[in-house]
Amino acid sequence: MATNTLIPVSEYLSTSYDPDCDYVDGEVQERNLGEQDHSDLQARLIELLSAPANKPYVRVNPEIRVQVGTTRYRVPDICVRRRAVTKEQIIRTPPLLCIEILSPEDRMSRTREKVRDYLKMGVPEVWILDTVTRSAMISTGAATVEQTTGELRVPETPIVLTLADIFSVLDEY
Numbered sequence: 193m194a195t196n197t198l199i200p201v202s203e204y205l206s207t208s209y210d211p212d213c214d215y216v217d218g219e220v221q222e223r224n225l226g227e228q229d230h231s232d233l234q235a236r237l238i239e240l241l242s243a244p245a246n247k248p249y250v251r252v253n254p255e256i257r258v259q260v261g262t263t264r265y266r267v268p269d270i271c272v273r274r275r276a277v278t279k280e281q282i283i284r285t286p287p288l289l290c291i292e293i294l295s296p297e298d299r300m301s302r303t304r305e306k307v308r309d310y311l312k313m314g315v316p317e318v319w320i321l322d323t324v325t326r327s328a329m330i331s332t333g334a335a336t337v338e339q340t341t342g343e344l345r346v347p348e349t350p351i352v353l354t355l356a357d358i359f360s361v362l363d364e365y
Contacts (some may be wrong), residue, residue: 215265224295229323236361249349259281260309269293286314294322307331316347328361
């Protein structure tokens with residue numbers, strides 16, 4: 193997954209990757225993407241979170257660079273930020289929520305490392321969605337809870353999404 197060659201932050205920031213990659217302590221790390229379920233779920237979440245009723249509260253960005261530490265940049269599948277935040281080309285202000293969608297090749301140890309990075313940066317909540325089990329793991333720093341039914345609430349907003357509505361896109365074929 194990694195390049196095995198350390199590069200400086202400046203080179204990472206001036207290079208375009210397709211798809212974009214995480215950068216961890218000098219190492220460029222590829223992200224698992226490209227499968228239909230992953231893409232459909234990402235599109236569905238963006239649609240739900242960007243609904244007109246939610247626009248006063250949040251900005252929703254897919255696959256944007258987030259600087260989680262001096263030598264660490266992550267690219268969450270979805271980044272949810274306060275509507276009133278200052279525009280940043282690279283996100284340095286802690287988002288309200290980072291969402292990762294698991295691909296079959298994802299290792300849980302690497303996903304946990306991403307979650308720790310987001311939480312350490314000051315992100316109040318991280319969602320990890322699994323298309324296979326149709327579950328959501330919600331991490332707040334103090335705990336991680338897994339849900340297969342019910343609702344997910346975007347921190348510091350009135351936005352509520354149901355898991356049934358989120359995962360319904362996987363039944364469309």
